[in-house]
Amino acid sequence: MSKVLIIEDEVAIADLEKDYLELSGFSVEIENNGNRGLARALSEEFDMFILDLMLPGVDGFEICKSIRENKNTPILMVSAKKDDIDKIRGLGLGADDYITKPFSPSELVARVKAHLSRYERLINSSVQENDIIEIRGLKIDKTARRVWINEEEKQFTTKEFDLLAFLAQNPNRVFSKEELFSKIWDLESVGDIATVTVHIKKIREKIEMNTAKPQYIETIWGVGYRFKV
Secondary structure (H helix, E strand, O other), X not given: OOEEEEEOOOHHHHHHHHHHHHHOOOEEEEEOOHHHHHHHXXXXXXXXXXXXXXXXXXXHHHHHHHHHHHOOOOEEEEEOOXXXXXXXXXXXXXXXXXXXXXXXXXXXHHHHHHHHHHHHHHHHHHOOOOOEEEEOOEEEEOOOOEEEEOOEXXXXXXXXXXXXXXXXXXXXXXXXXXXXXXXXXXXXXXXXXXXXHHHHHHHHHHHOXXXXXXXXXXXXXXXXXEEOO
């Protein structure tokens, strides 16, 4: 059940909003003071905030700003003010929507449902496992583009990472320097493929215990390179 916090100093309006939202299956809490509302918004977990602008203590603009600096939870601003400047300011501070009084309770419920549904889709789409390759103490996080060797993170340039990840995800296959140049630099080699050799050297310095006897990237003399597993 989604949990909504209403921060509204007009008790009758807050109670009306609460009644309609609870009838629609939401769990609803009310705070009539800006200071208390802000404290709860920051310290407790809610799925949605319905926020009045004119409040005793901290006003709605400051509450919106503080919430957005700490959380991505949807915020619906409610106000008797119809001026565009207030709407622009509220949305600029991070509010997801703005509704003016008087409003239809059913419209409020519809907007809350729409924003929660959109937020849930966003959260679900972003919660996915990273694509990770792990081989004998070497960990390559392709999603985050990070590399660890024996749990120690190493810093890689863009092309160094791309080259290492490409070889690691094609293990035991020999690639010529020309093929690697074409795959990683997306260019046809024009005789100057020394950059591949240089990048392999730099990668080995970061992941190999002994660069003279590499355990990960093997040189196949006269042909190219192979990632050993």
